[in-house]
Amino acid sequence: GKKKRVVIVGSGWGANALMKTLDTTVHEVIVVSPRNYFVFTPMLASSAVGTVEYRSIIEPVRWANSNLEYQEAMAMDVDTKRKVVHCKAVAEKRDLEVPYDLLVLSVGMKTSTFGVPGVKENCHFLKEIEHARALRTAIIENCEAASLEDVSEERKRELLTFVVVGGGPAGVEMSGELFDFLNEDLKKIYPKLVPYVSTKLVESGGTLIPQFDTPLQKKTI
Numbered sequence: 556g557k558k559k560r561v562v563i564v565g566s567g568w569g570a571n572a573l574m575k576t577l578d579t580t581v582h583e584v585i586v587v588s589p590r591n592y593f594v595f596t597p598m599l600a601s602s603a604v605g606t607v608e609y610r611s612i613i614e615p616v617r618w619a620n621s622n623l624e625y626q627e628a629m630a631m632d633v634d635t636k637r638k639v640v641h642c643k644a645v646a647e648k649r650d651l652e653v654p655y656d657l658l659v660l661s662v663g664m665k666t667s668t669f670g671v672p673g674v675k676e677n678c679h680f681l682k683e684i685e686h687a688r689a690l691r692t693a694i695i696e697n698c699e700a701a702s703l704e705d706v707s708e709e710r711k712r713e714l715l716t717f718v719v720v721g722g723g724p725a726g727v728e729m730s731g732e733l734f735d736f737l738n739e740d741l742k743k744i745y746p747k748l749v750p751y752v753s754t755k756l757v758e759s760g761g762t763l764i765p766q767f768d769t770p771l772q773k774k775t776i
């Protein structure tokens with residue numbers, strides 16, 4: 556008779572697919588995530604250069620399944636004996652306990668810096684909407700800084716040299732988007748900056764997109 560309470564932790568790809576398909580006539584579904592929306596990550600690079608708007612690549616959790624409940628909180632620990640997830644509520648930063656019958660952890664992964672000093676402090680990441688927004692702001696700010704009348708040619712080049720680290724699919728996509736933005740849009744908006752612009756892609760391995768087959772790798776290079 557009583558519905559089983561399914562708690563899904565996370566609102567990314569895995570969690571989103573599950574919350575869309577779970578039968579809420581059989582299960583009570585509770586989603587716990589600090590992010591009340593799903594992000595369509597393949598379009599993050601495009602949103603970072605303004606080709607698509609942020610709002611077009613997200614879906615609110617409550618739209619995924621209108622019968623689920625959502626708790627805006629970060630899971631901190633799981634008490635498997637009491638069947639409770641210990642959380643920190645985002646808005647008020649207070650503790651919250653979420654009981655479950657069935658628990659699904661779909662919290663994804665953290666971006667790796669591979670232990671390289673300075674990366675965390677000095678680089679942009681590309682995993683969340685706020686990352687894309689920060690990157691877009693930084694690109695425009697660098698273009699504006701390079702447009703100031705008293706800026707030397709050397710400084711213009713510094714400001715307009717964009718380096719993408721990582722030759723996997725996301726890095727290749729990001730450099731492609733940057734290249735298109737700088738070669739197409741920048742020409743129209745900041746024509747005087749064109750001679751100073753360059754994009755570089757850095758990869759430590761012998762090939763780009765190593766996950767794919769050789770013909771595609773060659774085509775990418």
Ligand SMILES: Cc1cc2nc3c(=O)[nH]c(=O)nc-3n(C[C@H](O)[C@H](O)[C@H](O)COP(=O)(O)OP(=O)(O)OC[C@H]3O[C@@H](n4cnc5c(N)ncnc54)[C@H](O)[C@@H]3O)c2cc1C
Nearest residue numbers: 565566567568569588590596597599629630662663682725
């Ligand atoms: C720029 C970019 C482009 C990509 N392009 C592609 C592509 O074209 N094709 C492809 O197949 N894959 C692509 N990927 C990879 C794909 O996005 C990941 O494989 C996928 O997101 C993994 O899904 P997930 O559900 O495991 O984690 P995620 O989608 O990362 O979701 C994790 C969720 O857990 C939440 N969370 C984290 N910690 C906690 C916590 N403690 N408590 C509660 N919630 C928590 C997060 O807020 C998030 O909602 C791309 C990734 C990036 C970054």
